[in-house]
Amino acid sequence: MCNESVxxxxxxxxxxxRFTDEQVTRETIEALIDAARWAPSGxxxxxxxxxxxESREVLDKLASFTKYSRILKSATxxxxxxxxxxxxxxxxxxxxxxxxxIENILLAAHSYGLGACWLGEILNRHxxxxxxxxxxxxxxxxxxxxxxxxxxxxxPVAKNRYPLDEVIVKHL
Amino acid sequence: MCNESVxxxxxxxxxxxRFTDEQVTRETIEALIDAARWAPSGxxxxxxxxxxxESREVLDKLASFTKYSRILKSATxxxxxxxxxxxxxxxxxxxxxxxxxIENILLAAHSYGLGACWLGEILNRHxxxxxxxxxxxxxxxxxxxxxxxxxxxxxPVAKNRYPLDEVIVKHL
Numbered sequence: 001m002c003n004e005s006v007x008x009x010x011x012x013x014x015x016x017x018r019f020t021d022e023q024v025t026r027e028t029i030e031a032l033i034d035a036a037r038w039a040p041s042g043x044x045x046x047x048x049x050x051x052x053x054e055s056r057e058v059l060d061k062l063a064s065f066t067k068y069s070r071i072l073k074s075a076t077x078x079x080x081x082x083x084x085x086x087x088x089x090x091x092x093x094x095x096x097x098x099x100x101x102i103e104n105i106l107l108a109a110h111s112y113g114l115g116a117c118w119l120g121e122i123l124n125r126h127x128x129x130x131x132x133x134x135x136x137x138x139x140x141x142x143x144x145x146x147x148x149x150x151x152x153x154x155x156p157v158a159k160n161r162y163p164l165d166e167v168i169v170k171h172l
Numbered sequence: 173m174c175n176e177s178v179x180x181x182x183x184x185x186x187x188x189x190r191f192t193d194e195q196v197t198r199e200t201i202e203a204l205i206d207a208a209r210w211a212p213s214g215x216x217x218x219x220x221x222x223x224x225x226e227s228r229e230v231l232d233k234l235a236s237f238t239k240y241s242r243i244l245k246s247a248t249x250x251x252x253x254x255x256x257x258x259x260x261x262x263x264x265x266x267x268x269x270x271x272x273x274i275e276n277i278l279l280a281a282h283s284y285g286l287g288a289c290w291l292g293e294i295l296n297r298h299x300x301x302x303x304x305x306x307x308x309x310x311x312x313x314x315x316x317x318x319x320x321x322x323x324x325x326x327x328p329v330a331k332n333r334y335p336l337d338e339v340i341v342k343h344l
Contacts, residue, residue: 006280050339051342051344099267107182167205167221171225171226
């Protein structure tokens with residue numbers, strides 16, 4: 001069993017912001033959402049909903065709603081992640097579950113050799129995104145994930161994280 | 173490369189609520205938190221903090237704060253997950269990142285043959301948990317994850333999820 005690779009993929013996952021021209025296929029995007037939906041949620045309420053984007057025109061439109069526009073202009077696909085407000089059990093617990101579903105997307109993307117970048121600053125203009133995507137009224141934008149095949153023209157930036165003993169407050 | 177196993181672990185992960193007497197070691201718990209900290213966060217602010225619990229007395233104390241007490245009474249370890257409110261960049265985006273970190277814990281646990289259960293209902297009594305653990309004042313409880321080695325005495329319940337075409341609203 002490939003035990004090591006789960007930890008390996010968790011540790012080697014990086015935010016990728018520059019992509020090649022290669023189109024991410026519908027089948028691949030659906031495989032990522034397939035992974036997302038296996039995340040846990042309170043009372044198994046599964047509050048996540050998705051709009052997938054492959055249209056260059058729509059990607060460029062979304063790019064205009066964030067200061068990180070270059071990432072979406074470079075991406076060849078995106079997944080807009082929503083919370084279905086009609087299914088909320090406990091808002092903040094459900095938002096955590098949305099994050100778990102997003103992490104599944106990011107890890108699945110990485111395992112397929114895709115690059116991905118989780119965009120959150122775009123939430124500042126979430127209504128414009130929701131309107132541009134004609135999202136149903138119950139859906140509230142939680143994130144946009146830019147996708148594509150990584151442009152490997154620069155050495156990967158080393159990831160930095162606080163060491164374990166800074167994030168573990170105490171052992172009881 | 174073990175590409176398949178990431179998706180495999182994502183799909184086969186289940187909430188485990190009954191555990192054997194086998195103690196989860198400190199080393200194993202730290203390996204789970206090591207996985208958690210590689211999650212992405214806005215501006216890489218890493219708002220997660222953890223208190224690890226191996227003490228039977230403290231586990232039973234935490235059990236008294238949730239209606240799902242049997243899970244913690246059975247567990248041989250737990251991780252209390254907090255958000256550091258002094259490091260918040262954007263509360264709901266940070267809460268999503270906490271969820272991503274939790275998913276890393278759950279996937280890492282599964283890959284190590286551990287069972288885990290993400291407890292959210294305990295948030296209803298978060299102040300009592302924070303007091304019992306003597307958490308620093310800036311830390312706000314986000315979840316408690318019960319841990320142990322799965323008691324395999326009953327066939328696993330099939331996981332059910334809404335099909336893909338229910339969670340994908342549209343393709344653009």
